[in-house]
Amino acid sequence: MAVTEATRTHTAGTTEPSCVSAGRAAQELTLKRGEFDLAVHLGLICAEPVTGMGRPRVRQQEIDRLRALPGFPGRLKDQVRTTGTAEGAKLLGVSPVRFTGLARIGCVSPIAFCLNRYRAVVWLYLVDELLAFAAKEPDLIGGRSPAGMRTLLEAGTDHRARNWRSRRTDRLLNRAEDPWTRAALQASALDPVQLAEVVEDPYERAYLARVRPDAAFGRPGSASGREAMERLMLADDPDEILWRRVNLTQELEQAREFRPAPRPGCDPAFRPVPARPVHSRPTPARAVRGRAAPGRRRDGRPGARAGTGRGLLGRIGLRGVGGRGR
Incomplete structure (x- = not known):
């Protein structure tokens, strides 16, 4: 069932395009839950930015655009098969x-x-x-x-794990503009010992954990499943670990210049930079100052x-x- 109301009116008299939930959007696009999540991750569906562990919402006009594409729904399903x-x-x-x-x-x-x-x-x-x-x-x-x-x-x-991590991190970085979120993405590949060596301030480490995006695909129902996913997120190759440490150091420098991490007794409120829409065009990889990390590809990412x-x-x-x- 399509949503008929195109806009909603706020008390202040302003309007904004209506959005539907992820489940409703998947239903209208004839996608299963996993197919919808993957389509958003790949940038095939432009979703609204979300914070925390919430699922993305999709504008009705985006759903209408996808439904009007030639070959719908078969082509969209083939792209996430x-x-x-x-x-x-x-x-x-x-x-x-x-x-x-x-x-x-x-x-x-x-x-x-x-x-x-x-x-x-x-x-x-x-x-x-x-x-x-x-x-x-x-x-x-x-x-x-x-x-x-x-x-x-x-x-x-x-x-396999290294390339999966690299692809996932690159896609998330392409649409993350907040410096602390970008730093958190780099930090997510390091274990607590490696992270503490790069980020000595415990308040900064706590803030990185707070703003880190959702860990991975899948929603395991058991503690053992969550532990398995968390282990998979961590870099396990010396070249990859070094590369993530270098990138994290760079991102931290920019994040600290943008705003300090919240501390006890300080106002924790801040105004984060909105994330880019999911379909935004990728940005070139940033150059690393100094000597390049071993195993670095020509485009600046480890792995094949x-x-x-x-x-x-x-x-x-x-x-x-x-x-x-x-």
């Missing part, structure tokens, strides 16, 4: 072992995850990205595993991109052929 390892392997025509290997070295990167009944992480991949990768890199789909790929896997390489092309093959030496197919 995800798959796990088994189905992804079938989609590419490879074994689950080969698919997992491609994901571990960063040829394809997960966009989300869920926890199974055993609280184990199940990575989810965008179907559109898998199909694009298969069309761009047919040599990695069929035949024997290249020597470079086998070397990386034998060394225990696994960039999803669906990377010939550049990936050249960097990790997958041109060579050796060993049996994985």
